[in-house]
Amino acid sequence: MPNKWGIRKIAEAIGFSKKDHSGHKHDCKATLERVMLALDGELSETEEKVFLDELNCCSWCLDKFEIEKSFKEYLCDKVKRHTVSSLVVDQIRAKIHNVQE
Numbered sequence: 001m002p003n004k005w006g007i008r009k010i011a012e013a014i015g016f017s018k019k020d021h022s023g024h025k026h027d028c029k030a031t032l033e034r035v036m037l038a039l040d041g042e043l044s045e046t047e048e049k050v051f052l053d054e055l056n057c058c059s060w061c062l063d064k065f066e067i068e069k070s071f072k073e074y075l076c077d078k079v080k081r082h083t084v085s086s087l088v089v090d091q092i093r094a095k096i097h098n099v100q101e
């Protein structure tokens, strides 16, 4: 299985200035900010539709969404098995988002 989401690739993509796709203003950062909200079920139905459209037109965002989704499933699984304090979860989240190196 290829390592699709090496930390370097993510860092590069986050520090990017990506071109718009033929006039469509797609903002990877803004879309990513919605990933967590979407996964937490905090987007309205309309917002979710827009968000999914954005994902579908950007393979990078889609990849990132899959990563977050897998990560969340992993965390949920962990939380079910053991009691993981929310502090630990926050720390892991911070690590994932802190991909500057």
Ligand SMILES: [Zn+2]
Residues within 6 Å of the ligand: 026, 027, 028, 029, 031, 058, 059, 060, 061
């Ligand atoms: Zn994107």
